[in-house]
Each structure stands twice: as C-alpha cells, then as structure tokens.
Amino acid sequence: MFTLMEVLKLLAPWFTAAVVVVLTPMVKDLIPQAVSSYLFSIYQDYFYSRLTYINIEEYGDFTRDQIYEAATIYLRQKINDSPKPKRFRCKKAIKQDKPICDIANEEEVIDNFRDIRLGWKLRVEGTGHYGQLQPPPDKNFFELTFDKRFKKDVVESYIPYVIARAEEIIREEKGIKLYSPNCSHGKALPTGQEWSCTILEHPATFDKLAMSPERKRSLKDDLDRFVTRKEWYKKVGRAWKRGYLIYGPPGTGKSTLIAAMANHLNFDIYFFDISNVTSDSVLRQILLTISNRSMIVFEDIDCAQLGKRGEEKKDPYYHQYTLSGLLNAMDGLWSSCGEEQIIVFTTNHKDLLDRLDPALFRPGRIDMHVPMSYCTMDEFKMLASTYLDFNEDHRLYGQIEGLFANARVTPAEIAEEFSRTEDADAALEAVVEYLKQKKIAEESSRTEEQKKIAEESSRTEDPDAALEAVVIAEES
Structure with a gap:
C-alpha cells in the first residue's frame, strides 16, 4: 500500500503541469487542446471539488420561493454578524420603526451552522434586452456555497432551520402588513410586483370591539381553533383555509372587526378589489402570490358583478373574471398552493346576495356568517x-x-x-x-x-x- 508521501510524490508532476498550463498562456498554446483541457480539469477538481453550490431562485413556476423568502429575512440578521459584506442595501417605509438592510448584489454573507461554513451570495441574472419595449424582470437568486461533505446536513437540517428561524423573526416583528393589488388597466404586473403594502397600525382588538359578548366569544374561539388544526385539515384532505361572511349596515364595524381579527392572529391583510381583474388567469396569478398566515378580504362582494356559473359564456365578448375562476382559486386545486389563510367577504346588503350563485357561500367556502347589527x-x-x-x-x-x-x-x-x-x-x-x-x-x-x-x-x-x-x- 502506498504511503501518503508516496501518493503526493506521484501526483506532484500532474499538479505542477496543471498549474503551469493554467498560469502560463504561452505554454498552454504549445500543447494540444485536449491535453490542456485534461490538465486543467485535474487542477480544477483538486482545488474546487470540495465546494458545492446551490442556487435558490426567487420565483418558482407561480409563486415566490419559500426558501428564497426565508433566506432574505434570515440574512437581514446575519449581515451584522458576518465579516462580510462590505456593501448592503437599506430601505425604510414611513411607518417602519427602523431601516431594513438586505444583502447587495454579488456581496457575500458568511454563516456558521454546526461548524459548517456557509456562504450566501446574491446574484442577478438579466433575462431581457434593453431594446425591448417591456423587458422581463431580471432573475434574482441566492448562491449558497459549502463543503460538499456537508451536503446532507445543509439540505436536511440547515435549510429547514433557516425557514423556521425566518418564521420566528416574522412573528417577533411588530406590525401587520396591509396589501393592495397593483393592476394596470386590469392586467397583473410582472411577477414580483403584484402587490404594494404598508404597515397596518390599527389598534382594534376584540376587547374594544362593540359586539355582543356571545358573538365575539364564538368568533374568537373559531379563529383560535382554526390556527391549531393543521394536522386535522391534512387528515380530512382539505386546504387549510377558512371563510367568513361579515355583513351589516355601514358603520356597524365590519372593517374594525377585520383589523381585530388580523391583530388577534398576527396575520397580514390582502384587500382585493376584484373589479380590476379582467380574466381568470390574472385572478389566479394574483391570488397565488398571497403569503401563508394571511387574510384575503373581498369587500362589498354584492357589487362584484358575479353572475351564476355558465352565464358569462353566453356573451362572446366577455373578458372578465368568472365565478368559476374565483371558486377554483378559493377551494379548488389551486387553493392548495397556500395554507393557513382566511377568506373574508363583506357586504352592506346581505339580501342582495340572493342574486349570486349559492355555491359561493356554501359551507367549506364560507364557514361562518358574522352579522354586524345596529347598536344594542x-x-x-x-x-x-x-x-x-x-x-x-x-x-x-x-x-x-x-x-x-x-x-x-x-x-x-x-x-x-x-x-x-x-x-x-x-x-x-x-x-x-x-x-x-x-x-x-x-x-x-x-x-x-x-x-x-x-x-x-x-x-x-x-x-x-x-x-x-x-x-x-x-x-x-
């Protein structure tokens, strides 16, 4: 059996030759291309074979990638701990308490996990041409680098840790985000630009809500039960979602109740104006970008001009969303793309809902009716x-x-x-x-x-x- 020193002596000429080929262009030109490529591959494998790269793209087929989003949140806290980067991006919304610092393009953040050294680098890949009228947005992705010996630990332990830690950070942060859709002439904007948001600072709570104690207790218990039943929804084969219809005359506190529900659950709110949507595909695209642990609010659903299923097909020039498209987005196959979501319909005139298809309000889509009455x-x-x-x-x-x-x-x-x-x-x-x-x-x-x-x-x-x-x- 060869000793270590003997092995090194045997390999030394090859490494020396590879170094010469790589570092000396003149010598490289004097030897055949096949030999040069072979020596270069030996050199590259020896010095770089221990590194493994994982690319985490910002967007999958339909929605923002969960790992990318979690890494963005996780790395914000790692910027100060890492010897790198030298540059980073900083932004602050008007209602935010402090600035948010994100990793800059081509900069690296170093992290350590169970004695594994990991490098995170943000990269941007152009996808369009400057001459295009509407070039597609650039593709952002994280490049994660580590020793290949720890691939299993990184994939099975480190990445789930990053996701879990990001969820903890979100829960620890104060402030609920209020989203509204960005639509241009009824068309969804490019991927990643579907929503604009601000910080919701509504002080409403169930304790301050002007609502009968019994109704308030029933709604609060229903919300608490919903967020703890992930395994139950999985067991019975249903999407982890729940629907509420809040109805009552103007001024009875419907919007205040929505804010109290969001504050109680610490859920973001997505206010959705369905009248700006021009097709089922646009409706689906926008709804699929909604994050987990959120409330999707359709205000004044009686004014949404939702006919009964099949009626829209009678008009060959119909270019609006359809009731079928909304129902599929709510609890069809597409609904499984999001979880722990609450759908809220509001109306000032419940009696007008009789004109709409009863399928929109059946149990499983709308699970609880919440009346808001005149003052008692x-x-x-x-x-x-x-x-x-x-x-x-x-x-x-x-x-x-x-x-x-x-x-x-x-x-x-x-x-x-x-x-x-x-x-x-x-x-x-x-x-x-x-x-x-x-x-x-x-x-x-x-x-x-x-x-x-x-x-x-x-x-x-x-x-x-x-x-x-x-x-x-x-x-x-």
Missing part, C-alpha cells in the same frame, strides 16, 4: 367603557335603552357622539338628544313612505296592479 345596549355600554372610561350604571341608561327600541343607530354614530367630549354626563345627554332626533326622523320617514304607498295603491282598482305599485314604491 350591551354594545353601547362597551363603547362607553372604551371612549369615556365609564363602567357604572347611569341614570340615563334606562331612557337610552328605551330609545334604542325605536331608533336604529350604528356604533359609529354613537362613537362620534362620544368623541365630542370626555365628560361622561355630557356625552350621555348628547346621545339621548341624538336618539330623540333620530326617532323623530325615522317616524317622519315611515309616515312619508306610508303616504306614498297609499297614493300608489289608490291609483287603480285592480288588486294585482295596486300590489305591484306598492312593491315598486317600497323598493324605491
């Missing part, structure tokens, strides 16, 4: 506690409760009266006066309606025609 006495006391720090019974409470029976008033109207003064007695007296005026106005309105109905019915002696006139009067 319990909700009124909650508002008084929040705005006036008043938690006792008051001499005017009996009168106020009686007025609630004859005057419909929203929590927003009560909150506006409370915001005018911090004196509890003065605020409650103002509410009594407001409710009295509201009662007079509603009674006057009802009287006018009755007169109009009587006038319409008196114009004909035909019972059917009179009934039809009454219906038209009521609708108007």
Whole structure:
C-alpha cells in the first residue's frame, strides 16, 4: 500500500503541469487542446471539488420561493454578524420603526451552522434586452456555497432551520402588513410586483370591539381553533383555509372587526378589489402570490358583478373574471398552493346576495356568517367603557335603552357622539338628544313612505296592479 508521501510524490508532476498550463498562456498554446483541457480539469477538481453550490431562485413556476423568502429575512440578521459584506442595501417605509438592510448584489454573507461554513451570495441574472419595449424582470437568486461533505446536513437540517428561524423573526416583528393589488388597466404586473403594502397600525382588538359578548366569544374561539388544526385539515384532505361572511349596515364595524381579527392572529391583510381583474388567469396569478398566515378580504362582494356559473359564456365578448375562476382559486386545486389563510367577504346588503350563485357561500367556502347589527345596549355600554372610561350604571341608561327600541343607530354614530367630549354626563345627554332626533326622523320617514304607498295603491282598482305599485314604491 502506498504511503501518503508516496501518493503526493506521484501526483506532484500532474499538479505542477496543471498549474503551469493554467498560469502560463504561452505554454498552454504549445500543447494540444485536449491535453490542456485534461490538465486543467485535474487542477480544477483538486482545488474546487470540495465546494458545492446551490442556487435558490426567487420565483418558482407561480409563486415566490419559500426558501428564497426565508433566506432574505434570515440574512437581514446575519449581515451584522458576518465579516462580510462590505456593501448592503437599506430601505425604510414611513411607518417602519427602523431601516431594513438586505444583502447587495454579488456581496457575500458568511454563516456558521454546526461548524459548517456557509456562504450566501446574491446574484442577478438579466433575462431581457434593453431594446425591448417591456423587458422581463431580471432573475434574482441566492448562491449558497459549502463543503460538499456537508451536503446532507445543509439540505436536511440547515435549510429547514433557516425557514423556521425566518418564521420566528416574522412573528417577533411588530406590525401587520396591509396589501393592495397593483393592476394596470386590469392586467397583473410582472411577477414580483403584484402587490404594494404598508404597515397596518390599527389598534382594534376584540376587547374594544362593540359586539355582543356571545358573538365575539364564538368568533374568537373559531379563529383560535382554526390556527391549531393543521394536522386535522391534512387528515380530512382539505386546504387549510377558512371563510367568513361579515355583513351589516355601514358603520356597524365590519372593517374594525377585520383589523381585530388580523391583530388577534398576527396575520397580514390582502384587500382585493376584484373589479380590476379582467380574466381568470390574472385572478389566479394574483391570488397565488398571497403569503401563508394571511387574510384575503373581498369587500362589498354584492357589487362584484358575479353572475351564476355558465352565464358569462353566453356573451362572446366577455373578458372578465368568472365565478368559476374565483371558486377554483378559493377551494379548488389551486387553493392548495397556500395554507393557513382566511377568506373574508363583506357586504352592506346581505339580501342582495340572493342574486349570486349559492355555491359561493356554501359551507367549506364560507364557514361562518358574522352579522354586524345596529347598536344594542350591551354594545353601547362597551363603547362607553372604551371612549369615556365609564363602567357604572347611569341614570340615563334606562331612557337610552328605551330609545334604542325605536331608533336604529350604528356604533359609529354613537362613537362620534362620544368623541365630542370626555365628560361622561355630557356625552350621555348628547346621545339621548341624538336618539330623540333620530326617532323623530325615522317616524317622519315611515309616515312619508306610508303616504306614498297609499297614493300608489289608490291609483287603480285592480288588486294585482295596486300590489305591484306598492312593491315598486317600497323598493324605491
């Protein structure tokens, strides 16, 4: 058996020759190309064979790659710990507490994991030509370098660690992001530019919410149960998603409830204006870019012009999204591309939803209906506690409760009266006066309606025609 020294002596001429070939162009030109390439390959294998490279591209086929996104978040905390980089990118949104520093192009960040030295380098690869009218966006990817002996440790342990650590960082960070879609003339923007966002700083919580205690407790328990049932959804073969329909007149607190739900779960909010979408493919592209642990909100779903399935095919010039496209994105095969997501529909007029396809609101798509009603006495006391720090019974409470029976008033109207003064007695007296005026106005309105109905019915002696006139009067 050869000793180590004997092996080195045998290999020395080959390495020497390879070095000469690589470093001396004149010598390289004097020997055949095949020999030169062979010697160079020996030299390269000896010095570089211990390194392994993994490219992690920013985007997969449809969505942003999870490893790339996790690495971006993870490396922000590693920049200060690493002897490199010398350059990095820095940005700060108006509502962010501190700047965010990201690795710059071609710069390297060094990390250590279980005595394994790893190098992260951001690279940008151009995909278009400057002469193109709309060149495709450049392709960003991370190049991860390490000793090939640790490939199994890196793939099976280090990368999952980076993903888990990034999720912890997100949970530790304060601030929920509020997203809105970027659409140009109804068309989705290039991949990576579908959404713009800001920091949501809404103080709403379930404790401050003007809502009946029973309904509030039921909704809160449902949310808590949803986020802990990942294995259950997997076991029964369903996408890890849940749907809510929030309905009620304007001013009853629908948007405040959405903010309270997001704050409770620490979920980002994606407000989706479906009227700007021109096709099912664009709708799918935008929805697929929504991150996990998020709420997708469709406001005023009754105004979305969603016909019943199949109706859109009757118009050969129809170039809008379809109900089928929305349903497939919600809980069809495409829905499995995201998990731990909550879908919220809102409407001011639940009665108008009868015009839409019932498939949109069936269980499994919309799992819970949440009514937001006019102010009740319990909700009124909650508002008084929040705005006036008043938690006792008051001499005017009996009168106020009686007025609630004859005057419909929203929590927003009560909150506006409370915001005018911090004196509890003065605020409650103002509410009594407001409710009295509201009662007079509603009674006057009802009287006018009755007169109009009587006038319409008196114009004909035909019972059917009179009934039809009454219906038209009521609708108007």
